Amino acid sequence: MIMTGRRSEGQQRQWETTYVQKDFFGSKPSELAESVLPLMLQEKVRDVVELGCGQGRDTWYFARNGLFVTAMDYSEAGICQLRDRANDMNLGNIKGQVHDVRDGLPFQDNSIDAIYSHMLMCMELSDEELQSIMDECFRVLRPGGLKIFSVRNDHDPHYGKFDAAGKDMWRNPMGFVVHFFTKEQIESLAKGWEIVHIKEFEDRSPPFTKKLYEVVLRKPKRTVEAF
Numbered sequence: 001m002i003m004t005g006r007r008s009e010g011q012q013r014q015w016e017t018t019y020v021q022k023d024f025f026g027s028k029p030s031e032l033a034e035s036v037l038p039l040m041l042q043e044k045v046r047d048v049v050e051l052g053c054g055q056g057r058d059t060w061y062f063a064r065n066g067l068f069v070t071a072m073d074y075s076e077a078g079i080c081q082l083r084d085r086a087n088d089m090n091l092g093n094i095k096g097q098v099h100d101v102r103d104g105l106p107f108q109d110n111s112i113d114a115i116y117s118h119m120l121m122c123m124e125l126s127d128e129e130l131q132s133i134m135d136e137c138f139r140v141l142r143p144g145g146l147k148i149f150s151v152r153n154d155h156d157p158h159y160g161k162f163d164a165a166g167k168d169m170w171r172n173p174m175g176f177v178v179h180f181f182t183k184e185q186i187e188s189l190a191k192g193w194e195i196v197h198i199k200e201f202e203d204r205s206p207p208f209t210k211k212l213y214e215v216v217l218r219k220p221k222r223t224v225e226a227f
């Protein structure tokens with residue numbers, strides 16, 4: 001069901017029509033997924049929530065490597081393709097769910113080992129929406145749990161180009177609104193989290209090479225009590 005009355009209804013439609021093309025970002029896992037899987041295995045992550053999973057190129061990769069993935073996206077087309085592929089590959093450890101991340105996360109407090117998202121946090125999300133997603137991630141992650149995400153950055157070829165579409169956001173000629181981040185903006189979003197690392201990388205998937213930050217945060221094992 002397409003949601004109405006929301007700021008980026010147009011973007012949701014844009015993704016629905018984009019995913020008519022199978023494997024829009026290619027069928028291989030992303031550079032981010034390959035980079036962070038060893039850390040997740042080392043940390044004994046079992047349950048991962050993937051936000052903005054698209055057609056599932058990273059979901060299958062994690063599931064094939066033994067993780068239990070709940071993959072969410074507001075594109076029904078993306079989730080249908082992900083479910084079909086999971087069935088074809090006989091992967092029982094994938095659950096696909098159509099969900100808008102602005103509506104909170106449907107999980108209990110302190111219940112998830114890791115939350116992963118590649119290029120979701122740099123979609124058409126306002127600063128307030130981003131903060132509320134960060135707060136929800138903090139609530140549902142177990143103490144010591146990991147929040148792993150990527151965002152397009154201020155060195156990206158599309159940074160500051162094309163049509164302005166809000167604070168730090170630009171609409172590219174394909175019609176996608178992208179939110180770009182400096183390292184300082186990520187540090188500010190990460191207040192209250194332990195920063196494991198923030199590092200730059202390139203995503204070479206079609207249709208062009210993008211520059212991003214890989215961000216790994218940890219929910220502190222102990223939160224400081226307010227006086």
Ligand SMILES: C[S@@+](CC[C@H](N)C(=O)[O-])C[C@H]1O[C@@H](n2cnc3c(N)ncnc32)[C@H](O)[C@@H]1O
Pocket residue numbers: 015025030051052053054055056057058072073074075078099100101102117118119120123124
């Ligand atoms: C740039 S694509 C990345 C897809 C996937 N992570 C990948 O790398 O192949 C961003 C994805 O976020 C989804 N998305 C954008 N805003 C969303 C929202 N508010 N709630 C859920 N999904 C959203 C889009 O439908 C799209 O699939």
